[in-house]
Amino acid sequence: MLELKNITFMVQDSSKEKGILKNVSFVLPDDKFIVVTGPNGGGKSTLAKIIAGIEKPQEGKIYLDGEDITDASVTERAKKGISYAFQQPVRFKGITVLDMIRLAAGRELSAAGACEYLSQVGLCARDYIQRDIDASLSGGELKRIEIAVSLARSAPISIFDEPEAGIDLWSFKNLIQVFEDMKNKLHGSILIISHQERILNIADEILVIADGEVKTQGSRDEILPGLFGDCERGGCRFYQ
């Protein structure tokens, strides 16, 4: 279980402090699938970075299974079982897809073993496994590899920052399948930042973040009608 308590994160914006996250608290229970949604610039990605340890909050605490990990480094959090898929995957010269999947798995993995993860995200493994994760890959390919790398980690807590961004429509259908499978075979918790209705549709819980605050949190059935019901009437209540 992951718990965030009163997280506040400020940045300096033209000589005054701007609150990106203001007193955010929520719980990601074990074996739950939570989707975090809300308008762009609302603080969702910052929240993911704070969980992974990439950004440090000025105030507040983060607990993993009751242990205070607020001061733990990125590496320590990763070792404790937090996985984080970047919104914009990083490119590397000389590190292959196979290398990255092996590093993520943290063990010697056969090429066939690594291929399974790639197949799950709809990539023909044979074409990709020896390729460098560099500029020769398209944005969509990189995103899918990033998801495969997260699958290989099999971490108790997996965070995905807008996994659907940059993925073509054809692949998107398969992507939903990947997350549905993850949910069905769930052995941990998943937190996905997304704007996609089809991803929201498979959530156990939905958390809406806007203007750096948790606007609402609850089960899918409670939250979803409010989100899209309003959209149909000419604008979601959180997208003004």
Added chain:
Amino acid sequence: MDTIQRKLLEEVAGLHEIPEGAYNIRANGESIDRGSTEHIEIISKEDGSGIDIIIQPGTKHESVHIPVVLSQSGLSEAVYNDFYIGEGSDVVIIAGCGIHNGGDTDSRHEGIHRFFVEKNARVKYVEKHVGSGDGLGKRIMNPQTAVHIDEGGYMEMESVQIKGVDSTNRLTTAELKAGATFIVVERLMTHGGQNAVSTFEVELNGEGSGTHITSRSVAKDKSTQLFVSKMTGNTACNGHTECDAIIMDDAAIRAVPEISAACTDASLIHEAAIGKIAGEQIMKLMTLGLTEKEAEEEIINGFLR
């Protein structure tokens, strides 16, 4: 051969025993073992300055190993080796030099290699340099490679120098005739107070000739590197050079590109980049559980692979 020499031999040429194919093993300034085959002949030059490697036309899928090891501190040598690669042949040549200097005087190896690649011949040339030993004497290697490729010929050169060489000044020159191709991949790492200079001069003289030179390097600590690449296109041809360097600590790197064209159909490209390891690359690997240092090593190993 002693243990140190064996170890160096393994590092530079991957050899545990007498290799298959033709070979010449040089240790501490002398040729200590040699073998020719039906199609590949290795003979000493009359003045004793080096060897001639003569590959008969049409020789296919054979290899030549010519490693050099120096384990005697203070030894300084210059070796002239000429490779004649017969028409239509297809061979692999593995060279390499390992210096172990446990003493306080400098050890130096200068290998001057000339390649004559005849019509439609293909050759892959692999050259690996390593240094070891903790004496105050420097380990110095100054290889020169002069390549002449005849019509339709193809040469691929792979050179690696990863550790332990205090000073190196490499010069690679090539001139290409019609339809000839010259591909180079150079990987270099310097550390401590080491210094490396690598110069490429390629002349594309024949129609349809092409070259692609890739240099990847990492400079750590207080080491210094200089890359010079000059490419001249005198006819319809294609040339591409890439210098890509990672700079760390207090190192210094200089890259000097020069491309010249004397024909409207010459297409020449030069790319050069120097930069530190991107912070987001380290961060990505840390989110997989690597420490900052492990992440850095992984990135460098991949970059130089």
